Amino acid sequence: MSQHESTALASRPARAWLARKAVAGTAVVLGLVAGMAAPQPALAADNPYQRGPNPTAASIAATTGPFAIASVSVARGNGFGGGVIYYPTDTSQGTFGAIAISPGLNGTWPGIAWLGPRLASQGFVVFGIETNNLNDSPTSRGTQLLAALDYLTQRSSVRTRVDATRLAVAGHSMGGGGALDAALRRPSLQAAIGNAPYLPSGNLSTDRVPTLIYAMQNDTLVPPSRLTTMYNTIPATTERGYIQITGAGHNYIGQPSTNLARTMIPWFKIFIDNDTRFSQFLCPLSNMSGISQYRNSCPLI
Template sequence: MAVVVALLGLLAVIVVTRPASAADNPYQRGPDPTLASVAASRGTFATAQMSVPGNGFGSGVIYYPTDTSQTFGGVAIVPGYSALFSAEEAWMGHWLASFGFVVIGIETVTRTDSADARATQLLAALDYLTQRSSVRDRVDPNRLSVIGHSAGGAGVLTAVLRRPTLKAAIGLAPGSPVGNYNMSSDRVPTMFISGQRDTTVTQAYLNGIYTTIPASTPSAWVEITGVDHLFATRANTTEMRVLIPWLKIFVDNDTRYTQFLCPLMDPSGISMYRNKCPYTPSPSSSPSPSPSPSTTPSPSPSVSPSPSPSSTPSPQPTGACTASYRTVNSWSGGYQGEVTVKAGNSAVNGWAVRWTLSSGQSISQVWNGTLSASGSAVTVSNASYNASLPASGTTTFGFLANGAPSTPSLTCTSP
């Protein structure tokens, strides 16, 4: 009798403890994983897809779980130089969606877009996914991630430096002709996946980048045995059985998946594995039920990534609109700027941002806005598609300029 009572007491503890543990993670999705389930080409969620027009990117396809009872983390995927997502990475769409992610795979504005432009388009895709897409209500805007191959992978590296609030990043043979990236300001959990026989993005090249990631930032590097630079352009189970746990751990805070990476549960087909185990996901913010709409920037020409963009905030909106500026990047003789326009307490329909250029400055290109200039006085007004902003809504325009960057004094008005 004493043994029976003891067993019943233990069972009661188990029954009480397990639901409490699950309640601690409201983002946990799907049943308990196994090595077989992680390596499977489909998870447990039924999926669907839809095509979407370009919105700061060329065009896209969204893959999503049909379950409407919960929200999911978001993933944006961009292809490599001269490549098409539809031809090379589309195989990942339903695969990832079936594991509980909303995925947007994009085509670039041009197939020769730079790595920097691909970063811009990745972030534009996430903004579109969470703010304007028809499935935005099932995407948690606080749990977003990026994936890219080759020059798209280099775009991933730039994206994490620009937006440190991303939860995870995966560079598939990330490489760019601009040279080695300095990731010393990377705060986003970053995984590299590469090919043992890749002569385009070599192990030595990646090592020069990987070693600059701070020790405090979770990172991992998986090298797949016997594959070349194009391993990510075709269905690859070895890639996905490490990629999915990375997303699950850091996008879904799901520690059930750490068993596959710490230590590597299945090393078959993997020639090298570098890690920073144990992996402990940081707490996510509570999901936002209805993110406020905004528009997103179009891609910019290639420049080397800036590890720590500067930002100058404007006062909180009290009038029709305000504008804030940041230097995205700079180089000898020029720089890239970005301005965020924010509506005040009421919606606006049309806006214009004005400032005075410093000596030696001139603007050569503007996107997501219309430029007019008279001497050193410049005005950027809205494009047709981002004129209307809801109360406290935002939109962003960017520009390239000659000269040295400075901190302009901006004014924003609305007709």
């Protein structure tokens, strides 16, 4: 089902590094042809955003990643309803990219809180937010996700641990719609993930942020047919992915899921950290177990 639809926008801050890497790669190839190539440096030195050891199929499916983490609670205010920040305690590798996540209609962060430690232990700062009201619209949740990122990078107690140029959003249901709404309004974001996302317009034709959409095969609230149509509105110039989880209902994300984690982690690693080591897990999808449909714009980077 995979086909190459596009490459990422070169104007994005994190993509500039890739352009420099491509030039450097050309020089290496020319050197090899001339028989004068020097040993290449380690990838970590080549990519200043890379964090953590070389990934494996087991490491992206593990309940705990390679980074020890801590968390801090945030009170209501600052444009959103508070929440919890999870962050790696390691300060030796520099700053980390960050992800703000919103729950869905009538949901609270504890309902999907397994995502916090699961993602943070892979080398991200993760901000699981509470919304101002349980019935906030996708547009309101998008506004709150952006406010949460601004708070995280400018005023939070962990702001010095965050790279403010490498930010992403995610969410479930109306929170997923909020993540997509935030991506439409802030194209400088590095990645967006909507899990069974509800976005009233269903239109992502102006989306410039690498976007992954999850559909649940047995979802009657936000059916896969609606999400397939929405996915198809993403421009060919934007990196995109679509994953349908076999036999799952709308609230599948409420329980820890290896099928979600092992695909979310590579998406965030590729686009937040520019870490091509993770491309092997999505291009092609290395494990289709529990996944009934997969569409993408591989090779992604």
